[in-house]
Amino acid sequence: MTKVDQTETPNNCSKLSGVGLKIGIVFSRFNNLITSQLLKGAEKTLIDAGVNKQDITIVDVPGALEIPYAAQSLVGSGNFDALITIGCVIRGETSHYEIVANQTVEGINRVSLDNRIPITFGVLTTENVEQAIARSGGDKGNLGIEAALAAIELAGLTKRLSPFN
Numbered sequence: 001m002t003k004v005d006q007t008e009t010p011n012n013c014s015k016l017s018g019v020g021l022k023i024g025i026v027f028s029r030f031n032n033l034i035t036s037q038l039l040k041g042a043e044k045t046l047i048d049a050g051v052n053k054q055d056i057t058i059v060d061v062p063g064a065l066e067i068p069y070a071a072q073s074l075v076g077s078g079n080f081d082a083l084i085t086i087g088c089v090i091r092g093e094t095s096h097y098e099i100v101a102n103q104t105v106e107g108i109n110r111v112s113l114d115n116r117i118p119i120t121f122g123v124l125t126t127e128n129v130e131q132a133i134a135r136s137g138g139d140k141g142n143l144g145i146e147a148a149l150a151a152i153e154l155a156g157l158t159k160r161l162s163p164f165n
């Protein structure tokens, strides 16, 4: 029986290698002070894992709701092993928080599953600015880093699963 190696968890990320991977990042400018920190964390993580700088493509969009459309366009180019999405939706700042957050995650997952490409979720959804700061390089880590590690891991998993597709 073929064994699929599932050992590369974020807790075991020293094994992750991004060498040779082509990664797209869709970056939302809304709440830019937060999302720019998420982007920095994601880029540094990719470079540290061995991804070539010239193999990282970054496109920016006005807000989280535009992320799925831009992701779909990048996927259409056929040039990427995985995409990372970066955004920040803060409940305290919008009365339509649920719509923005739900539509964003639903759209991103649809593009991912319909096109069989890993798209990871570096979109913060928080109650307030303080929580967003804590999760974008503050005392609760940086979701951009987690999204980048997940993209590298899933790109590797996709290659290993290719005999099953």
Ligand code: INI
Binding pocket: 028, 030, 031, 062, 063, 064, 065, 066, 087, 088, 089, 090, 093, 094, 100
């Ligand atoms: N977009 C975000 O990324 N985060 C938010 O918190 C947010 N709020 O507060 O509404 C937000 N709205 C903009 C939305 O994503 C679209 O850019 C806009 O509706 C234009 O289509």
